[in-house]
Amino acid sequence: MPSASFLIYSGVMPLVKTFISIICGYVLARMGLFPPAASRGASQVTMNVSLPALIFANIVPAFTPSNVSAIGPLFLIAFFYIAFGFFAGLIIREICYVPRNFWQGILVLTGMSNWGNLPNAVVLSVTQQAPFNPATDQALGVSFVSIFIVCYHITFWMLGAAHSLSWDYRPGVPQGEAAERRFRWYEKPIGSLIARYILRRKLPPSQGLSEDAIKEADEKAWPEKEKGQEIVVLDEMDAQIHNEEQVDPDPDIQLARRTSRLSTTTPNTRLRTPSLNPAASSSALPPVPPPTRAHSTHSSDAQSIAQRSETDTLHPPSFKRRVIRVFRPLSALFTPVTITLALSLPIALVQPLKALFVDVSDIGGPDWKGPDGRPPLAFVIDTAEFMGNIAVPLALVLLGASFARLQMPRPLSRLPMMAMFLTTITKMVILPVVGVFLVQAMTNAGLISKGAKAERFVAMFLSGTPTAVNQLIVASLYSPDGNVDTLAAFLLVQYVFMFFSSSALTAVSLLLL
Template sequence: MAASIGLLVYSGVMPLIKTFAALICGYVLVKLDMFPPAASRGASIISMNVALPALIFANVVPSFTPSNVSALGPVILIASIYMFSGFFMGIVIREICYVPRNFWQGIIIMTGMSNWGNLPNAIVQTVTQQPPFNPATDTALGVSYVSIFTVCYHVVFWIGGGAHSLSWDYLPGVPQGEDAERRVSWKEKPIGGLIARYILRKPMLAPTESTEKIKDEEASIDEKGGKADIEVLAAPVSNLPKILITDELDSDSDIQLTRRSSRVSAVSAFRSRNPSSTAPPSPLRITVPQSPVRITIPASSIRTTAPSSPLAGPPPPSPLRTTFVATPIRVSPSIESPVKPVVAMKHDHVHLMKAQHWLAAAFRPFKALLQPVTVAIAISLPVALVLPLKALFVDVSSQGGPSWHGPDGRPPLAFVMDTAQFIDTIAVPLALILLGASFARIRVPHPFSRLPIMAMLLVTAAKMIVIPVMGVLMVQAMVRKGLIPQNAKAEKFVAMLLSGTPAAVNQMIVSSLHAPDGNVDTMSAFYLVQYIFMIISSSALTTVSLLLV
């Protein structure tokens, strides 16, 4: 028994060696300055638009056969439970743990979507070649079951909107870089905010309400026309530092110079007689907040001399009416308030943005259908399930389908399948090289606590411990209830094995295309932790699954 368990562990570990070999290649290339970020972006585009569609077509078309069509229901149900359980756990982790603002949606997709590509295929093809499996049939069946999981993944990720939702973390207005690391309370999280507002009934002032309040104040001030001398935005007057404003005349006539000198002398005499006295409040004395202030003083409201009647002479200089400023502030009387055109432009911009948003939402499903990956899925599924179409690409005579052959004795469109299989060989290695390159570009923050360590550990535990335990128990329950036949060893093994795989690399590729600078350091750190634990978890899960089949 000890030797058989050692063999099982060996069978689970050996397929992972090529995975880590590709990761190391990407890491070393970056460290040698041979794989710059521009090259990574180009490789991501090739992987998304060429290699991945070929991989889907080459795997889906030959995998679905009449012998495994009956397994579609249970396998799709199991795959759906795995994904949506991961989505739920990702939401909970995001709400209770510190997660950078530009990874709020990414952590949900990472917890729900797993690597159901060639990594489990490599393990299945290796393990099913030995007892208790039948190498003649179980290997092909195992690959076909993995393909069902793969199709479920691609449908949810590409057609269901998973890939598009990753762009939410990089929309305009979402903080990036160090700004995204600001820690927020649970009330500011998406679900926590709804709970605080509608369940706990805690008063919260939405940003839109404060913005509208400021706009109303601007509009009310602007309606007064030239009577408004000073306009201060969003700051209480009582808490602002005091400054003095004096008007400067453009021309220095003799009379003006005489008045200024007399005012200065009057102030000096007054201060000499009253050294402890301070300047009284002046109508030109205003307060300025520490935040930016817009001050508008029309020319009509600037008074350089006191009003006097024709019969009275010039008023004597009074220390209470004079103000001496060491550094005067020049006020331009020609500045006009731009509130009305700015507000109008903002309203027009808001209406335009709303129209664009509704149009984008209406045509988003059609846009998704035009992506190479979704086109490959839309073509592969009908071809795989309709035998006359499938006979054009692969031999289906053993499945009861027509036998169509070209001059070379092969199906007429066999060259299409050959081309897809030739191109798809670069899909998984290229994605792993990109992942290794992203590991090499990770900038370790200082201090290390800036990383969302708790969220990283919880996501890894959810994907490598919680969901696998739940998957093993669920598959055993489905076998007892008759949803999965007792002798369907390949189906049981695949259903349990794919419950504990790390996050899919496609998410990193899509996110790097949406990121403003292609930087996905936070996501790479999550990947790094999961792939470190992958050896232990995959070996343990493979051993347990083989013991239960």
């Protein structure tokens, strides 16, 4: 059995270079050497080039018919972690003070985790040493992490977790200081149901939740003027959104736009588009708040999303547009990462295809060689490895730069301290304990092989990662002024606590292996 000092060392050292990379990004951004435009470009390279290349270079050699059975248990574990997080966030929201414009945000925060850059950085480091086999377990580890990444994309984009963040910014939902009113337990969603249907209490309408409040906010924002002169030009609005995506090519922002074309507001809200009369047009349009935060540059994007969806409410779309709207969420599956996974798995499992990229003669596959004595397409794997090597460090630098641009609310006493503490403990302590017991139970039941050390380590380690920073980007799109300070505070606490919790989780996982 490894000594305690070895376990502590093995748990801490892989995270040291991770935090050094994050600190480098933070310092560069604070010095002005890594501006938001550079972050967007680097994010584009990471998501569309380097990370898919890293996944391809690891899945093709690593997956074989003997270990492909790991995909099913890993999918099950990943969705269990997500469901557990959402349920925990629901409980925390009901028992703790949470600002009204963060009621849905706290659910997504506890449910979705960073399963991209951080796990890959740790897995690549840990699997270089005992008890792992560096020759095979490094590639297997990255391949197993990619399964969790696919689960994240399915839940966050396709199943609507990203779109649900807009619920915190619907008409009638208080913003700013008004959102800091402390609600009683029976004014919250689950508490109101308990009080109304179990305790049989007659409750007054909740502030910020009633249809009357929503309608009143709608009438103030969109006064009734010259309905007969309203015009709607759907094709021009689609062209406008397309041009916005060309200007700002951040992959997360593009996904948010593509998957948020359904209504981001309530059905009572109507769009008052510019009329033919310039005077009426100027008075009918709502005022746009000035940008006050680093993320407020995206507020116009959120407004355009709402305007397009509200236009569809006023003028019902054609059958073709309805079909496109129904299947549009599926576009979230067509990302470079998921497409790479879909291409890599058949190549890895079909021996004649795999023999074109790597040598499989030792496992009974074809022995195809090029003039240099290597497989004919071995240069593709070499190129993917070369390009994939920048994925993890560049993503960690991006993470540090994101922290440098976070805006903390003042004074700090306005923050929901108890909710911040409970969400951090849930994601970084309680869920890892549950994850370790779950993986051990599945191993004892035979669902996971005891000899699959890389699979077991990845399944346990990914139970204790903090919230994904993508939520910060998407929430800023929906916020009227780009203000997501509450979310930024939650993220900062989790990532500070991550060093200690991840070190302990790594040590415990190695001990159990």
